Amino acid sequence: MTTKPMLADPMPPDIAPIENVPLRVQVADRLRSAILSGRLRPGTGLVETALAEQMNVSRAPIREAIQILENDGLVETIAYKGKRVKPLTAREVAETYSLREVFEVMAVRRILENGAPLDLLREHCDAMTAAAEADDFEALVAADEAFHHALIMLADHDLLLASWKNLYLRIHQIMALRNRDEHNLTEVAGNHPPIVQALADGDADRAVKLISDHTRILAAFDPATIAQDL
Amino acid sequence: MTTKPMLADPMPPDIAPIENVPLRVQVADRLRSAILSGRLRPGTGLVETALAEQMNVSRAPIREAIQILENDGLVETIAYKGKRVKPLTAREVAETYSLREVFEVMAVRRILENGAPLDLLREHCDAMTAAAEADDFEALVAADEAFHHALIMLADHDLLLASWKNLYLRIHQIMALRNRDEHNLTEVAGNHPPIVQALADGDADRAVKLISDHTRILAAFDPATIAQDL
DNA sequence: CACTTATGGATTGTCGACATTACACAACAG
DNA sequence: CTGTTGTGTAATGTCGACAATCCATAAGTG
Known part of the structure; x- marks a missing residue:
């Protein structure tokens, strides 16, 4: 144990259920939602640094989130060039x-x-x-x-x-x-x-x-x- | 231009095509091959630090490689617990x-x-x-x-x-x-x-x-x- | 002895910095 | 003017270190 007391609260009553959701998942959810809603149109470039600053997180979670979306088939990578929302033919x-x-x-x-x-x-x-x-x-x-x-x-x-x-x-x-x-x-x-x-x-x-x-x-x-x- | 000469060779004849394959892909290929060949049996735990040291690369490429395999459905994650080769029922x-x-x-x-x-x-x-x-x-x-x-x-x-x-x-x-x-x-x-x-x-x-x-x-x-x- | 409560170790999650690559654009020779 | 050659910049790729979390085990208490 280092910093937090963490005693009591055997079960956080109801509010604030848990935030144990990894950042990459949160980022992935936000981006996926943006893509699925059409706010991020196919062909849109996804720049890691920009997204990182925009969401106030490091680039690592952004990268992993984008990879999740790649697995979903919503994003494609062009090595060393960038990632973008997969065009829909x-x-x-x-x-x-x-x-x-x-x-x-x-x-x-x-x-x-x-x-x-x-x-x-x-x-x-x-x-x-x-x-x-x-x-x-x-x-x-x-x-x-x-x-x-x-x-x-x-x-x-x-x-x-x-x-x-x-x-x-x-x-x-x-x-x-x-x-x-x-x-x-x-x-x-x-x-x-x-x-x-x-x-x-x-x-x-x-x-x-x-x-x-x-x-x-x-x-x-x-x-x-x-x-x-x- | 900083280190490499890189002149000439308008087309590397045939040999040494390119090594521009990202580390994560190399790692993913090795791990996938190990899983598909049965050398890494289902249920085997994949510890990032161990793999990183074993392959002489940082943990980042290892993490991303494992995520690629997760997309392939060969690996599953148990948050904060670890990743393992997906059991085959x-x-x-x-x-x-x-x-x-x-x-x-x-x-x-x-x-x-x-x-x-x-x-x-x-x-x-x-x-x-x-x-x-x-x-x-x-x-x-x-x-x-x-x-x-x-x-x-x-x-x-x-x-x-x-x-x-x-x-x-x-x-x-x-x-x-x-x-x-x-x-x-x-x-x-x-x-x-x-x-x-x-x-x-x-x-x-x-x-x-x-x-x-x-x-x-x-x-x-x-x-x-x-x-x-x- | 049973049960709760610290605590240590191991592993993943996140961060910031540096290295590498590719592209665009300007400088220059012909 | 045209083609080539160098540079600079912006993006991804990689690294090492630190923080947060979980699990097992031991310590303490009734």
């Missing part, structure tokens, strides 16, 4: 959605094989229709993601879940970058219940086709508005 | 193979849709039968990987390729850890030509079934010999 957007389709089809298949309960999915369906009626766009998007997230989780496959989450990061970014067309999405809300019904009926072919079409429609939302270069 | 092995199956099925479908040329696959098939006749186990394994690698590449999908490569890292590790049963593999070599034939015939259902069964057989090779804990 139309091809990459298309690939992201096609891979997502494969993941969700896999999830549907596994759900049918394992006979997972479908209550969660029904709840999210209800939440989505409620949000649609209330004209709450944010809630609608959130409910949609919750539905798909639940779908993947019910597949009971950790690797699939991790891969899907990683992929969905890019989808977040894409959605933030395109100009949202709200009207289309509300009608897509109606796609979910039939999927759940097909699952309940144990109709693999129908369920796969429905989820496949559904994700493909979502992909089609993206006009190739995203044409980043540099 | 039977479940994770199964999940790895099942995800691989989905990837390869996706590749097959895309190859049929795009009408990719199949010459490469045929070459690797020949190499495999040749290796089988020569009783060269190493070459057999290499040819097998080359075949599947080519299959994925022909799908012309960068994200799929990256995901597959990442997944295959774990497969390398798994193969290094299990006691190899050579005899079974030689007979599996025979699975490849029919796959290529089905692709040539444009028979999607048959090709998908064949590649699916094939990868599933490879998975079955693993008795759950791998029971790492800690």
Whole structure:
């Protein structure tokens, strides 16, 4: 023991839960949030010294945070030149959605094989229709993601879940970058219940086709508005 | 200009291409190789100071190298406790193979849709039968990987390729850890030509079934010999 | 003896400084 | 004027030292 008394407080009541979150994680979270929200656009250069001064931390956590984002596929390095937010090509957007389709089809298949309960999915369906009626766009998007997230989780496959989450990061970014067309999405809300019904009926072919079409429609939302270069 | 002359040599003829490979990458490569070869078994602790002294570099490159391996899914961190080679559970092995199956099925479908040329696959098939006749186990394994690698590449999908490569890292590790049963593999070599034939015939259902069964057989090779804990 | 409470050692987390590299721009020869 | 050659600057790459944290073990108390 050197500096702090540290006695008492067997459990910090509730407030100030813990700050044991490493700086690099905090920095990574902030940067990721900035990228996913579109505030840091693809192609933007990430200068370590600038970020370090801006956030009042050393360069080491910044470097490690950027590397975390690199692992997420959101940042790319050009050795000795610098790091930048990974440009989003139309091809990459298309690939992201096609891979997502494969993941969700896999999830549907596994759900049918394992006979997972479908209550969660029904709840999210209800939440989505409620949000649609209330004209709450944010809630609608959130409910949609919750539905798909639940779908993947019910597949009971950790690797699939991790891969899907990683992929969905890019989808977040894409959605933030395109100009949202709200009207289309509300009608897509109606796609979910039939999927759940097909699952309940144990109709693999129908369920796969429905989820496949559904994700493909979502992909089609993206006009190739995203044409980043540099 | 400070120390090095650096004139002449508009192009270093061929020898000594460059050593501009960052230390962290060198360290990461060494560690990855050690893990994939089984020399660093799952559960082994990775102590930064020890590795730093052992490799005569500072801790910074070691830390960043370990983080790279973490991104590869080969290492996991327990904050303030240490990093260790990620334990391989039977479940994770199964999940790895099942995800691989989905990837390869996706590749097959895309190859049929795009009408990719199949010459490469045929070459690797020949190499495999040749290796089988020569009783060269190493070459057999290499040819097998080359075949599947080519299959994925022909799908012309960068994200799929990256995901597959990442997944295959774990497969390398798994193969290094299990006691190899050579005899079974030689007979599996025979699975490849029919796959290529089905692709040539444009028979999607048959090709998908064949590649699916094939990868599933490879998975079955693993008795759950791998029971790492800690 | 059981249980709490210090304390020491080992390991990761963070920092600031220095070394190395690449690029851009100016100086200069032809 | 054009091409080349030197420099300077800004960024990343690397290093060693210090701070914070956790774990195990021992000391103390009822």
